[in-house]
Amino acid sequence: MTGLVVTGIGVVAPTGVGVEAHWSSLVRGEPAIRPIVGFDPAQYGVSLAGQVTGFVPADHVDPRLMVQTDRWTWMSLAAATLAAQDAGYTPPEDAYATSVFLAAGSGGNEFSQHEIQGLWAKGPKSVGAYQSIAWFYAASTGQISIRDGYKGPSGVVVSEGAGGLDSIGWARRVVRRGTPAVLVGGTEAGVTPYALLCQATSGRLSTATAPEDAYKPFDRRASGHVVGEGGAILLVEEADAARARGVERVWGEVVGHGATHDAHHHADPAPDARQYARAIQLSLADAGITPDEVDLVLADGAGVPELDALELEALQRVFGGRADPVPVTAPSSFTGRLMAGGSALDVATALLAMRDGIVPGTAYLDDPVDAPGLDLVQHSRAQQVETAVVLARGFGGFNSSLVLRRPTEERTS
The missing domain is CATH 3.40.47.10 (Thiolase/Chalcone synthase)
Structure with a gap:
């Protein structure tokens, strides 16, 4: 092994929670785009999305932390745990040997919507103190770092859809400067009324009501895309460091x-x-x-x-x-x-x-x-x-x- 290797993968996606659930869904050819549940999206002109089902936040996140954070951070916390478990990675004694460098695009939408509605209906005193951190685009990076004790150089990449790849580009820099392990990737949770409205203004969302008509890349009947939630977090390591800790399986090399x-x-x-x-x-x-x-x-x-x-x-x-x-x-x-x-x-x-x-x-x-x-x-x-x-x-x-x-x-x- 040389350079940077991927040793762990954690997936929380519409296609499944866990890397194998996601993969088997893709191999079987089972799209996970369905009618939106949780609110009525009719006024936004769209009706479909890729929503994560079967995800029980309490199975992955301490209840005391759940009340402080948004759904996108719950999914990031879960995916980070899955990635570390997949890699057989436990925090080393040196807390500065692990970094968290995630991507984010829209922050804590569901939490913020609830607080904003409270502000409009009841006034400033109805807004909780956690609003100041739950919406923040760095919340997932920060909460993973705090929970798991990862104190290496950390940050957030904000380049919308390109962010997941750019976070890996940044991780290469972090590793070259001496930090042997970095959590990268990210999750999103933008299937909420306010977030959906923001995305609808782009004019790129499909208005089709049938999944087979909605999101069709490279098809002659392509008419836009549908939004989704979730994502993946991966553990990347300097190859020699991974070998030194006895890693049993490497997914691939970032070259x-x-x-x-x-x-x-x-x-x-x-x-x-x-x-x-x-x-x-x-x-x-x-x-x-x-x-x-x-x-x-x-x-x-x-x-x-x-x-x-x-x-x-x-x-x-x-x-x-x-x-x-x-x-x-x-x-x-x-x-x-x-x-x-x-x-x-x-x-x-x-x-x-x-x-x-x-x-x-x-x-x-x-x-x-x-x-x-x-x-x-x-x-x-x-x-x-x-x-x-x-x-x-x-x-x-x-x-x-x-x-x-x-x-x-x-x-x-």
């Missing part, structure tokens, strides 16, 4: 990362895919590989025709010269777009694809658009994956690309 910004309008996409393609090229150069060596691309998959076309343009710029079309899939189509949590979940999915030699398809991709030089994967299929590229874009012009590789021992065995 390259590239990030760019469109430097265009904050709400409108750049008219070309130049910066998006550049992020991919930077990540490949960082990994020291060529486009021909990539076995799978996990795409951002916006589900908006204009954005899908730009993504395909970026992929064609990078991979169009290959002798064989590169397989491209968009697993977020099964869960909805989870903002920062979505790209972290895609990293987990890529690592699972490597482990089992299975490429998950893209949900409801019934009539793919023309994509010369690319192999748009419609259904799960068996395929060896040695190197995968995970892509993500964040609202506002963020682009990120991460290169993963199967563990060295597995590739040489």
